[in-house]
Amino acid sequence: MNDTVTDTPPTAPSAPSAATRHARLAEVLACPACHAPLHGTVVCAGCGTTGRRDGTRYRFGGFEPEELKADALNRVKEFVKTRFHKVYPTAIKVLSPVMDRPGAITGFLKSFDLDRDLVADFGCGTHRRDERVICMDGGSYGNVDIVTDLRRLPLADNSLAGGVSIAVLEHVPDPANHVAEMHRVLRPGGRMLVFVPFMQPFHASPHDFQRYTEVGLKEQFPQFEVLDVKVGAGPTSGMVWVFQEWLAMLLSFGSTRLYRAILPLTWILSPLKVLDLVLAHHPMASQVASGFVVEVRKPA
Numbered sequence: 001m002n003d004t005v006t007d008t009p010p011t012a013p014s015a016p017s018a019a020t021r022h023a024r025l026a027e028v029l030a031c032p033a034c035h036a037p038l039h040g041t042v043v044c045a046g047c048g049t050t051g052r053r054d055g056t057r058y059r060f061g062g063f064e065p066e067e068l069k070a071d072a073l074n075r076v077k078e079f080v081k082t083r084f085h086k087v088y089p090t091a092i093k094v095l096s097p098v099m100d101r102p103g104a105i106t107g108f109l110k111s112f113d114l115d116r117d118l119v120a121d122f123g124c125g126t127h128r129r130d131e132r133v134i135c136m137d138g139g140s141y142g143n144v145d146i147v148t149d150l151r152r153l154p155l156a157d158n159s160l161a162g163g164v165s166i167a168v169l170e171h172v173p174d175p176a177n178h179v180a181e182m183h184r185v186l187r188p189g190g191r192m193l194v195f196v197p198f199m200q201p202f203h204a205s206p207h208d209f210q211r212y213t214e215v216g217l218k219e220q221f222p223q224f225e226v227l228d229v230k231v232g233a234g235p236t237s238g239m240v241w242v243f244q245e246w247l248a249m250l251l252s253f254g255s256t257r258l259y260r261a262i263l264p265l266t267w268i269l270s271p272l273k274v275l276d277l278v279l280a281h282h283p284m285a286s287q288v289a290s291g292f293v294v295e296v297r298k299p300a
């Protein structure tokens with residue numbers, strides 16, 4: 001596709017566009033089954049595995065519509081995410097009881113030269129963190145470049161310089177297989193930033209399988225070097241969320257309908273999460289942190 005720096009239009013490096021991202025993605029696209037290069041097509045010449053292309057979006061697996069609608073709360077979430085994918089991340093930032101460590105993700109992305117280094121968001125949801133980052137998810141929201149099963153990525157071996165996985169690992173039934181795929185598609189020396197929950201209520205998206213302690217998280221990356229683990233969301237975030245669930249149950253007298261009506265009213269307590277700006281830095285914060293963030297590197 002674009003071969004050398006001199007072939008690239010002069011505006012491209014300073015104005016990274018969706019077209020540039022799609023061109024770079026086509027270069028690393030590979031069969032999710034046998035990992036043979038697809039050269040931008042959707043049919044594997046080696047094993048016959050077939051994907052789909054809708055405009056600029058590739059689809060190799062991903063969630064079935066029924067799967068996304070199985071959980072009642074997730075059904076509502078999916079509706080909002082599909083219709084309002086551009087404003088959903090901002091809405092969640094405001095309404096959610098969880099406050100992520102400010103700057104952790106943007107700081108990590110800034111450690112790459114995104115004009116040169118190909119970086120992907122593994123399970124992006126409705127986030128587009130940068131125009132140059134490849135967005136992958138099981139759901140087909142407007143921002144997603146590749147709709148895929150995260151345990152069978154349609155990317156070539158050693159094709160990425162980095163990746164982020166934010167609140168995704170708890171939603172994968174067999175996280176070891178997903179981590180093995182991260183390892184396969186990262187180039188030697190490539191780095192991942194992974195956020196996982198510790199003290200958080202159940203939240204299907206469309207499934208929810210596990211939580212991690214600080215030491216438990218480190219154990220999830222046996223093929224990687226663990227560079228850093230820290231509190232990714234402080235103790236207040238988890239406590240407020242649990243308290244909101246508890247309050248809705250206490251006041252709904254055994255009625256699921258009343259519980260669902262009351263729960264959004266408890267979001268008025270969500271601003272308490274700002275206390276985590278201080279508490280996330282307490283030396284004992286990991287005891288009841290809402291989540292942890294780990295940075296890992298594939299050995300060079």
Ligand SMILES: [Zn+2]
Pocket residue numbers: 031032033034035036044045046047048049
């Ligand atoms: Zn194949």
